[in-house]
Amino acid sequence: TADISTISEKTLSSILEKNRTYYTKGKVADYIPELGNMDAKAIAFSVVEKNGKVFNVGDVQKKFTMQSISKIIALMIAVSEKGETNVFDKMGYFGTDQPFNHFSNLETTGKPLNPMMNAGAILTTSLISGDGEKPFLKILDMVRYITKNQTLDYSTSVYESEKSTGHRNRGMFYLMKNNGLISGNEDQLDNYFRQCSIELTAEDLAKIGYFFANECVRFDGDSKYKNAEMSRLIQSQMLIAGMYEFSGEYARTVGLPSKSGVGGGITVSVPGKMGIGVFSPALDQHGNSAAGYHMILDLVKQYDLSLF
Ligand code: GLN
Numbered sequence: 001t002a003d004i005s006t007i008s009e010k011t012l013s014s015i016l017e018k019n020r021t022y023y024t025k026g027k028v029a030d031y032i033p034e035l036g037n038m039d040a041k042a043i044a045f046s047v048v049e050k051n052g053k054v055f056n057v058g059d060v061q062k063k064f065t066m067q068s069i070s071k072i073i074a075l076m077i078a079v080s081e082k083g084e085t086n087v088f089d090k091m092g093y094f095g096t097d098q099p100f101n102h103f104s105n106l107e108t109t110g111k112p113l114n115p116m117m118n119a120g121a122i123l124t125t126s127l128i129s130g131d132g133e134k135p136f137l138k139i140l141d142m143v144r145y146i147t148k149n150q151t152l153d154y155s156t157s158v159y160e161s162e163k164s165t166g167h168r169n170r171g172m173f174y175l176m177k178n179n180g181l182i183s184g185n186e187d188q189l190d191n192y193f194r195q196c197s198i199e200l201t202a203e204d205l206a207k208i209g210y211f212f213a214n215e216c217v218r219f220d221g222d223s224k225y226k227n228a229e230m231s232r233l234i235q236s237q238m239l240i241a242g243m244y245e246f247s248g249e250y251a252r253t254v255g256l257p258s259k260s261g262v263g264g265g266i267t268v269s270v271p272g273k274m275g276i277g278v279f280s281p282a283l284d285q286h287g288n289s290a291a292g293y294h295m296i297l298d299l300v301k302q303y304d305l306s307l308f
Contacts, residue, residue: 004273004274008055016044016295019043019291023043023282024282025290026282026290027283029281029287032165033161034155035161039281040282042062042264043058043059044202044278045057045277046060046202046203046277047206048203048206048219048276048277052221063199064201066196066198067262067263068118072212072238072242072259073143074115074121074128074192074195077142080227081129087115087127090181091111091114091123091124092112092120093114095114096114096241098244100116101168101169102117102119104117104119106119107175114241118168119176122188126176126184136191140154140195146208148219149200152199154198155197159196159197163190169189205265205267205278206277209274211275213271235257235269238269243260243286243288244260246284254296254297255307256307260292263281264281264282266288273305278296
């Protein structure tokens with residue numbers, strides 16, 4: 001294996017080219033109709049090294065929606081406002097063998113399994129204080145801060161598409177309201193749909209991975225949100241549930257805290273070291289980017305990055 005100081009655009013580029021055709025093994029998500037318009041062939045790979053240096057290859061300008069990756073940002077904000085005990089009183093720290101949109105355990109214990117699956121994430125967002133869009137705006141501001149990219153915004157067309165077809169998420173929302181976990185109205189669910197629709201690039205994802213890998217210190221060294229406990233919490237959830245029912249096998253093969261989204265992005269934290277961002281919209285059967293997973297796997301093998 002090679003030393004991480006030797007990572008370059010050249011090494012990333014050869015990994016990308018090796019995996020470029022993996023998209024043929026996956027399928028672009030179309031259960032949110034607007035996502036079906038993504039170019040299946042798009043592919044990007046970014047790394048932010050320990051010193052904050054950024055490496056980008058592939059379709060680096062290409063924007064996509066962060067989808068479930070927004071769940072780690074919402075969790076950070078909810079926990080910083082309400083405290084970890086209050087948030088996890090309403091949901092579990094459990095791993096899962098179920099897909100991201102499963103209702104477990106709303107019908108048994110009454111509480112979501114964890115904040116990484118949809119039910120727990122919808123609940124997490126509802127715990128962020130403020131009326132109307134305010135909780136969403138806090139999430140957007142935090143993503144803008146972490147990426148140091150004030151131009152980031154959400155896609156209104158993806159948002160509308162999710163809102164008009166997200167009946168399963170709406171069902172979860174009302175079941176949790178029935179269970180006494182949610183007190184607000186559907187504005188809170190809209191905030192979840194909006195956060196999923198935030199558009200960014202693979203480079204932005206690498207910066208998010210870097211932030212949680214480095215005690216919530218930004219890639220440029222800004223330490224306004226420095227918090228080692230917060231990064232431990234977020235990374236632990238990424239490790240056990242960030243890739244849904246694939247998380248266990250992913251921990252075996254990649255061995256790094258990671259979070260995927262159905263937009264085709266994955267953010268990876270290499271604790272104490274770097275952040276990795278990948279993008280390729282064709283998804284495998286678990287809802288994780290097919291080519292993205294294989295690019296991460298190759299980088300991890302080449303540089304011996306697994307935690308284990
Ligand atoms: N917005 C998507 C949904 O709620 C997010 C799911 C995901 O990225 N896994 O279905």
